[in-house]
Amino acid sequence: MNHFINVEGLYKSFGQQTVLENINFKVKKGEIVGLLGPNGAGKTTFIRILNGVIKPEKGSISVNGMDPATEGDEIRKISGIVTESAGLYHQMSGKENLELFAELYGVTDQNRVAELLNLFDLNEHQDKPAGKYSTGMKKRLALAKALLHKPDILFLDEPTNGLDPDGIQMVLSYLKKYNQETGTTIIICSHVLHQLETICDSFAFIEKGTIAEQGTLIQLENKYVQNVTVKVNTTFKPQEKQYSGFPCRVLGESMVAFDLPSKNDIPQLLHSLLKNNPVYSVTIMNNDLQSIYFKVRGND
Numbered sequence: 001m002n003h004f005i006n007v008e009g010l011y012k013s014f015g016q017q018t019v020l021e022n023i024n025f026k027v028k029k030g031e032i033v034g035l036l037g038p039n040g041a042g043k044t045t046f047i048r049i050l051n052g053v054i055k056p057e058k059g060s061i062s063v064n065g066m067d068p069a070t071e072g073d074e075i076r077k078i079s080g081i082v083t084e085s086a087g088l089y090h091q092m093s094g095k096e097n098l099e100l101f102a103e104l105y106g107v108t109d110q111n112r113v114a115e116l117l118n119l120f121d122l123n124e125h126q127d128k129p130a131g132k133y134s135t136g137m138k139k140r141l142a143l144a145k146a147l148l149h150k151p152d153i154l155f156l157d158e159p160t161n162g163l164d165p166d167g168i169q170m171v172l173s174y175l176k177k178y179n180q181e182t183g184t185t186i187i188i189c190s191h192v193l194h195q196l197e198t199i200c201d202s203f204a205f206i207e208k209g210t211i212a213e214q215g216t217l218i219q220l221e222n223k224y225v226q227n228v229t230v231k232v233n234t235t236f237k238p239q240e241k242q243y244s245g246f247p248c249r250v251l252g253e254s255m256v257a258f259d260l261p262s263k264n265d266i267p268q269l270l271h272s273l274l275k276n277n278p279v280y281s282v283t284i285m286n287n288d289l290q291s292i293y294f295k296v297r298g299n300d
């Protein structure tokens with residue numbers, strides 16, 4: 001299968017420091033991939049290499065059939081990028097920034113700037129200098145800029161940093177909608193794992209410059225989560241530390257936690273509980289992205 005992004009045996013050093021080591025990474029067209037890893041793991045460096053901004057020492061890389069080391073300009077024409085620095089002109093208004101970049105990117109749709117100002121709720125502030133925008137407004141303007149030319153691939157480094165909950169919701173739901181409507185491939189770095197969980201199709205964990213793991217949440221769950229802890233909202237009050245053979249403890253009012261050897265034991269637990277007690281909800285507590293992230297990193 002031809003992947004939209006295909007990286008094999010990638011190495012990158014800065015001076016004596018090896019930052020990326022034997023990276024192997026594949027992304028299908030239209031996939032949203034979350035790139036996770038602690039500070040300094042090499043995520044931004046990796047994105048800069050994929051986008052052709054810096055060159056690796058070794059390795060083969062293909063982005064939509066192009067090599068970023070030699071065809072960086074071509075790759076940047078089909079990609080949108082949002083980084084910490086945003087790349088905006090602070091003296092110019094939000095609208096002027098978008099108009100300038102629309103011209104640079106060769107955007108012919110006369111309505112595109114107005115459409116994006118509207119979409120990212122920047123209409124009211126369009127004439128204010130970008131330097132006077134709040135952090136959240138700058139972030140929304142940077143996203144609008146990245147989307148001006150309707151890119152085939154988006155590289156997003158912490159795209160929701162500095163946004164309030166409304167802004168986060170707006171950006172994440174827009175990105176998902178944009179991906180579904182246009183089939184745009186999205187690589188997104190973030191430390192806010194529960195946000196990534198809601199929009200990504202798969203995840204890659206970078207640890208000390210290598211990809212420690214890559215897969216969908218279900219694949220990662222199957223590999224890393226054997227014992228499950230379930231939180232049950234019920235009126236049942238355990239009198240002992242075990243119930244039906246499963247260790248249990250009270251978490252709070254009407255909330256009991258059970259440790260099960262596998263999620264296949266949930267039906268049996270519910271079957272027993274429901275004989276004498278109502279059950280209002282059951283939640284697995286340790287199969288979320290954050291729990292898996294710590295497991296992949298060998299830290300429960």
Ligand SMILES: Nc1ncnc2c1ncn2[C@@H]1O[C@H](COP(=O)(O)OP(=O)(O)OP(=O)(O)O)[C@@H](O)[C@H]1O
Nearest residue numbers: 014015017019037038039040041042043044045046
């Ligand atoms: N231009 C550069 N020159 C020298 N060292 C660099 C350069 N860019 C990055 N590094 C180093 O490479 C390592 C990886 O940095 P990088 O920014 O890629 O990490 P990151 O995973 O994106 O971190 P964060 O989560 O903090 O953004 C760090 O040790 C950093 O100091």
